[in-house]
């Protein structure tokens with residue numbers, strides 16, 4: 001087993017203990033929270049620099065294309081995220097197996113508007129497929145959503161496929177009438193012009209072809 005004498009959290013783990021899970025409209029049966037996820041072997045915590053060895057990237061590959069990210073690349077990106085102070089990658093660990101089984105990222109966007117306020121973006125939500133249907137998706141999304149409010153965000157948004165709208169609505173996110181479209185330019189697939197020139201071989205790495213995507217928001221001000 002790999003030894004980890006000194007581990008670094010991406011952000012202060014005590015932030016997660018402050019979150020009041022009674023504030024969420026989500027229904028947990030039985031009731032669970034980040035501090036008490038329901039099993040002694042389960043831990044909700046910030047990403048650690050040692051999670052490269054706990055299958056964090058393998059878990060993300062159940063969400064989208066990850067690529068061959070080596071340890072140095074992982075540690076460099078981790079350090080950059082930590083230094084910025086605006087990345088709150090949060091994970092669920094199965095401590096029996098030393099394995100990351102769920103993850104979601106809160107990214108803080110600094111604004112001039114709303115009196116130099118901050119908003120949150122929910123990104124990269126995934127639960128290991130053998131652990132799905134056990135409330136862990138709700139647990140990790142509610143955790144980072146409450147964290148966004150705790151950090152002073154005036155709202156939190158995410159983009160998702162249509163089939164997940166109900167899941168996020170059950171957690172308090174709403175489609176804003178007339179303002180819930182998700183628009184994208186992809187720079188990793190080439191424009192049609194470039195494709196002709198390069199006969200680009202890349203296809204959508206997310207497997208999202210044909211699936212429409214919408215933006216749902218959680219408004220802390222209302």
Ligand SMILES: CC(=O)SCCNC(=O)CCNC(=O)[C@H](O)C(C)(C)COP(=O)(O)OP(=O)(O)OC[C@H]1O[C@@H](n2cnc3c(N)ncnc32)[C@H](O)[C@@H]1OP(=O)(O)O
Pocket residue numbers: 062063122123124125126127128131132133134135136137138139158159160161163164166167
């Ligand atoms: C912002 C983003 O990152 S969007 C990308 C979301 N991630 C993915 O699509 C990656 C692949 N999918 C997954 O990892 C998981 O299916 C998740 C994260 C979407 C859900 O995780 P789970 O642990 O299975 O969710 P959980 O057990 O908490 O289910 C909560 C509820 O949502 C429902 N639900 C879960 N997944 C889905 C789905 N794919 N489609 C529709 N409903 C769903 C469940 O039926 C459940 O309903 P209930 O509370 O009435 O019983």
